[in-house]
Structure formats: structure tokens, C-alpha cells
Amino acid sequence: MTITLPNFLSPEPEKENPAAPAIPLPAEPEAAITGATTLSKAVTVPLGEGEAATLSQEAAVNESEAAAESAVAAEGAAWVTRQTVVAGSRELGLYRGMRFIRRFEETLLGLFEEGILNGTTHACIGQEADAAGVIEHLREGDHIFSNHRCHGHYLAWTGDALGLMAEIMGKEAGVCAGIGGSQHICAEGFMSNGVQGGILPTAAGIALAKKLKGEDTISVVFMGDGTLGEGAVYETLNMASLWELPLLIVLEDNEWAQSTPVALNTAGSMRARFEAFGLPVSEVESTDVLEISSHAEELVEAVRTTGKTHVLVIHTYRLCHHSKSDDHRPEEEVALRWQTEPLAVHRQRLAEADWQAIDASVEEELAGIVAKARALP
Ligand SMILES: Cc1ncc(C[n+]2csc(CCOP(=O)(O)OP(=O)(O)O)c2C)c(N)n1
Numbered sequence: 001m002t003i004t005l006p007n008f009l010s011p012e013p014e015k016e017n018p019a020a021p022a023i024p025l026p027a028e029p030e031a032a033i034t035g036a037t038t039l040s041k042a043v044t045v046p047l048g049e050g051e052a053a054t055l056s057q058e059a060a061v062n063e064s065e066a067a068a069e070s071a072v073a074a075e076g077a078a079w080v081t082r083q084t085v086v087a088g089s090r091e092l093g094l095y096r097g098m099r100f101i102r103r104f105e106e107t108l109l110g111l112f113e114e115g116i117l118n119g120t121t122h123a124c125i126g127q128e129a130d131a132a133g134v135i136e137h138l139r140e141g142d143h144i145f146s147n148h149r150c151h152g153h154y155l156a157w158t159g160d161a162l163g164l165m166a167e168i169m170g171k172e173a174g175v176c177a178g179i180g181g182s183q184h185i186c187a188e189g190f191m192s193n194g195v196q197g198g199i200l201p202t203a204a205g206i207a208l209a210k211k212l213k214g215e216d217t218i219s220v221v222f223m224g225d226g227t228l229g230e231g232a233v234y235e236t237l238n239m240a241s242l243w244e245l246p247l248l249i250v251l252e253d254n255e256w257a258q259s260t261p262v263a264l265n266t267a268g269s270m271r272a273r274f275e276a277f278g279l280p281v282s283e284v285e286s287t288d289v290l291e292i293s294s295h296a297e298e299l300v301e302a303v304r305t306t307g308k309t310h311v312l313v314i315h316t317y318r319l320c321h322h323s324k325s326d327d328h329r330p331e332e333e334v335a336l337r338w339q340t341e342p343l344a345v346h347r348q349r350l351a352e353a354d355w356q357a358i359d360a361s362v363e364e365e366l367a368g369i370v371a372k373a374r375a376l377p
């Protein structure tokens with residue numbers, strides 16, 4: 001079996017024909033499968049059938065498409081954001097992105113029970129707003145590094161749900177030919193690894209490469225609270241600060257590291273650990289995608305313009321078990337946190353008919369993806 005992985009470092013920016021109004025969407029992964037859904041490239045996703053009551057769908061979609069193109073053209077920017085716009089609305093787009101991640105993972109857990117997945121899997125149920133809120137500010141040429149809990153980050157970045165599903169099923173058409181599984185994904189601008197802390201030096205290395213190449217792209221790494229216990233993290237913080245690397249560290253503090261609560265695992269202040277290395281820290285305790293997004297927007301911009309490392313600490317909560325059936329947390333604690341789960345929080349600002357239409361369209365799309373992935377050799 002020949003495995004060809006995508007070139008991890010983006011190619012040199014296109015220099016020919018600078019006048020062309022090019023909007024360079026990311027290249028399709030080499031093992032691309034037709035039908036893969038794009039969730040969060042700069043695209044518009046129409047709502048499913050039946051929602052026309054509240055939105056003039058086609059008009060809105062056309063409007064948002066035109067707006068996205070003209071904004072890019074007006075700035076002359078050779079990039080677009082990863083923001084998904086559904087029926088002309090960023091807020092609906094964010095909801096769809098999070099809903100898709102949620103249902104993708106719930107579906108995965110069901111498939112795991114069937115015994116048709118390769119290896120293990122860790123869901124980010126409850127943390128979808130982190131992926132959606134941060135990644136909407138990233139753009140072509142940036143690089144994302146993730147960990148064992150990477151599906152949300154991957155889907156928000158690439159939208160390649162079929163590639164990921166096939167990968168976790170161990171199919172050759174998967175994004176890494178079926179050998180990376182749930183935790184070890186390598187795609188254009190994306191890498192995840194299950195070795196706790198191991199991705200931080202890698203993310204810093206890519207940030208250094210960007211700096212040396214004089215790019216204005218950034219490297220973003222997602223890590224968990226329990227990973228603050230890894231020594232490689234602190235070596236990375238030291239170098240990132242000394243060398244002024246264009247790196248955004250996103251710490252998703254979900255209060256638990258597998259079976260250990262943060263209070264038994266992490267002494268002192270998380271913020272102070274980063275500040276000890278002279279790194280600016282922004283902290284948010286929220287499951288509201290818009291609140292997280294506004295912090296992320298500021299920090300992404302700060303990293304991009306100063307070229308220096310910044311840290312975003314998001315205090316959140318994991319609503320599922322650590323992996324498949326391992327949960328050591330008090331039931332009352334988990335039940336309380338379901339009351340502020342990100343989809344419910346964001347739904348409050350949406351019209352019911354709109355989010356219901358999105359839910360229906362996500363179900364339809366996911367069913368198609370699962371069917372296609374099952375049928376793959
Ligand atoms: C070096 C290393 N040690 C142990 C593990 C096993 N392990 C996988 S996830 C995990 C807990 C991670 O906790 P945290 O960083 O808080 O991330 P979360 O699972 O909460 O998202 C552990 C101990 C590992 N993957 N790598």
C-alpha cells in the first residue's frame with residue numbers, strides 16, 4: 001500500500017498572475033473522496049428543505065457568497081477566513097459547525113459499539129465552541145496542531161467529514177489512508193498526535209519556520225489542562241517566548257485529565273505558568289461560541305501582527321466520557337454542566353425554525369457520510 005500524505009508545509013504563495021481575483025481555497029486532500037462536506041471553509045451552506053418560512057434561503061446564500069467574495073477582493077487579500085455562512089448568517093454557520101461536530105461524534109460512539117472503528121476515539125462533546133470559535137479566525141496557510149481529542153478541530157478546519165469517518169473506520173480512502181485513526185491525523189495545515197504534550201514542540205517548530213520564511217501565517221496548538229504536566233510544554237514555552245514565535249496556544253481546560261480532576265493535577269495558576277515565560281494570556285470561562293470567538297479573534301490578530309506567542313485559556317467542560325465508557329466524574333457534576341452546553345447556549349439567539357432546519361440537514365448529511373464510508377473498501 002502506498003501512502004502519500006499531503007505536503008504539511010503550505011506551498012509558496014502563488015506569484016503568477018497577481019491581478020487575478022483568486023480566492024485560493026485549500027487544496028483537496030490527496031485521498032479526497034467526492035461528497036466530502038465542507039463545513040468551515042469560506043463557503044455558504046444552504047439550510048435543508050423546509051426552513052424557508054424564516055429565511056429567503058437562496059437570496060440570502062447568494063448575498064453572503066457575494067459579500068465574502070467582494071470583501072476578499074476589496075482587501076486584495078490572498079486568503080479567506082474559514083468562516084461558514086449558512087443562509088447569510090455567521091451565527092447559523094457557527095451553529096451548524098458545532099451541531100455537525102456534536103452529531104459526528106455521537107454517531108462515532110454508536111459506530112464504535114458496532115465494532116467497526118479502528119483503534120480508540122475521544123469525543124469533544126461539550127467543547128465544540130472552542131473549535132468553532134477559534135478556527136473561524138484562521139486562514140489559508142495557518143497550521144493547526146491538535147491532540148487526542150481532535151475531531152472538532154479537524155472538522156472545523158477542513159470540513160472533511162467523510163475523510164475523517166473513513167479514516168477512523170480504517171479505510172484506505174481515509175485522510176491518512178486509514179492508519180492514523182482517530183488521534184493521528186495529518187492533512188493540509190493540520191496535524192494531531194495522541195502523545196500528550198508532543199505537539200507543542202512541533203507547533204513551535206512550524207511557527208519558527210513561518211518566522212524564518214517571513215510569512216504572516218500562524219501556528220495554533222490546542223492542548224488540555226492535564227497536558228500542563230508534560231515537561232516538553234515548558235521547554236516549548238521558553239523557546240516560543242525567547243524566539244518570539246507566531247504561535248497561539250489554546251488551552252482547553254475541561255477540568256479533568258482522564259480520571260483526574262484538575263485540582264489534584266495542577267498546582268497554582270494556569271495563567272501564571274504561561275506568564276512566568278513572559279507570554280500574554282487571555283482567559284475565558286465560557287461555552288458560548290461568540291464569547292470564545294471574540295477572545296480568539298483578538299489573539300489571532302495579536303499573534304499575526306506582532307509575530308509573538310499568545311495564550312488563550314478556555315475554561316470549559318467535557319460532557320462525554322474520556323474515551324468510550326470511562327467516566328469517573330460525579331453524575332451530578334456532569335448533569336449540571338449539560339445545562340450550559342454550547343449548542344443550547346447558542347440556540348438561544350437563533351430562531352427555532354432555523355436551528356431545527358440545520359439539525360435536520362446535519363442528520364441527512366451525516367447519514368450520507370456514514371453510508372458512503374461504510375461502503376468504502
Ligand atoms: C505522554 C502521554 N501520557 C499519557 C497519555 C494517556 N492519556 C491520553 S489523554 C490523557 C489525559 C489528557 O488530559 P488533558 O490534557 O486534560 O486532555 P483532555 O483529555 O481532558 O482533553 C492521558 C493521560 C498520553 N496520551 N500521552
Ligand SMILES: [Mg+2]
Nearest residue numbers: 224225256257
Ligand atoms: Mg482535560
